[in-house]
Amino acid sequence: MTRSVEVFGTLRSFIFDGECRLQLADSALPEEVREALVAFARAREHVTSGLRAILDRSVIAADDRILREDEPIGNGAILAILPPVCGG
Amino acid sequence: MITLHVGQAPLDLPVLESFGLEKYGDDGVGALVIFAGVVRRASQSPALTAMTYDGHPRLIARGFERLEHALREQQPAAWNASVQFRLGRVPVGAASLIIATISAHRPAAYEMNRAILEGIKLYSPIWKCEHFEDGQNTWLDGRSLREPPRETP
Numbered sequence: 460m461t462r463s464v465e466v467f468g469t470l471r472s473f474i475f476d477g478e479c480r481l482q483l484a485d486s487a488l489p490e491e492v493r494e495a496l497v498a499f500a501r502a503r504e505h506v507t508s509g510l511r512a513i514l515d516r517s518v519i520a521a522d523d524r525i526l527r528e529d530e531p532i533g534n535g536a537i538l539a540i541l542p543p544v545c546g547g
Numbered sequence: 548m549i550t551l552h553v554g555q556a557p558l559d560l561p562v563l564e565s566f567g568l569e570k571y572g573d574d575g576v577g578a579l580v581i582f583a584g585v586v587r588r589a590s591q592s593p594a595l596t597a598m599t600y601d602g603h604p605r606l607i608a609r610g611f612e613r614l615e616h617a618l619r620e621q622q623p624a625a626w627n628a629s630v631q632f633r634l635g636r637v638p639v640g641a642a643s644l645i646i647a648t649i650s651a652h653r654p655a656a657y658e659m660n661r662a663i664l665e666g667i668k669l670y671s672p673i674w675k676c677e678h679f680e681d682g683q684n685t686w687l688d689g690r691s692l693r694e695p696p697r698e699t700p
Contacts, residue, residue, distance in 0.1 A: 467601050468674025469686035516691035523605040525692060539603060543689035545675045546668035 460484065462532070464492065465539040470517070473500050473510050485534045489519040489526050496540060517542045575625075576649045578656035582664060584644035586637050593681040597638045603672040607632070614666040618659060626650040626659050630667075636678070 462483045466474045474496070481495040493514040500507045519526045521536035532538060586598045611630070628648040637643045644667070648660040667673075675687045 465603075467603055467672070468676075468689075471601070472686060516693060518692040520603070520606060523609040525606075539606075541603065541606075541672055541692055542674065543691045544670075544672050545687050545689040546671055546673055 462538055464496065465537065466496070466542075467539065468542045468544075469513060470510075470540060470542050473505055473507065483532060483538075486531045488531060489528050492519050492532065492538065492540065493517070513542050514540070575651045577651050578653040579647065579649045580653070580656040580660040582644075582646045582660050583642045584664075585642050586639045588639045593679040593683065595639055595677055596680050597636050597678040598643065599636045599676040599678065599684075600632070600634045600643055601674040601676070602632065602634050606672045610666075610670045610672070614663065614670065618662055618666070621662065622655055622659055624650060624652070624655040626655050628659060628663055630663065632673075 460483065461480050463478060464481050465478050467477070471477050479496065479499050481492065481499055483492060483495055487495075493511075496514065497507060497510060500510060518541050519532065520539040520541055521532055525541070526532065586595075589595055626648060627650075628646065630647075631645045633641075633643045644664075646660050646663050648656045648663070650656040650659070669690075672692075674689065677685045677687065679685075
């Protein structure tokens, strides 16, 4: 299933319009979202050097909730990948 | 330098209206504390010209609900607050964040203003990108949300 995924902060350097569409099953775990984003960037020949390291320090959010690493993304929620935060 | 004005004219506090805090004026409020975070021109080369603030609005709102719950337990005295964020590109010298807190007495107003600021710094899903006069842009590193926070609000 195709899911819309928002990215923020430094991840915008890799996904230029800040949003991408990834093929993800409802049962996909956060790590599968990271892998799908790397594949998405590679397929579009975006620069991917350093991307994996940032993703390793990123979390996946579904709507307004951050998912645990063993928690599937489920159905329908707006997904977001959140790199390390700076605060205000 | 301290700039001092002494006189009989009413003191101007337009921020009360912009925050909607004027409605608390007859409710025993005796202290108002305002903090503004401003994009700083650091003495570096190339010079910083602006900062872009990126944020996840739904998670910011969710984080504030948790922060307020924690702070209500921390400070039992009556207080209210208003917070304004500016997302997007903010030039050097402009404010990106204003926190206003009111309470009957200054200790609670000061304490909650600082606590809200520290809570934002620690928990808010906000990202910053520096823009320099030579055209370079640098996203700042931060705290991974996969790691436990170093302190609690």
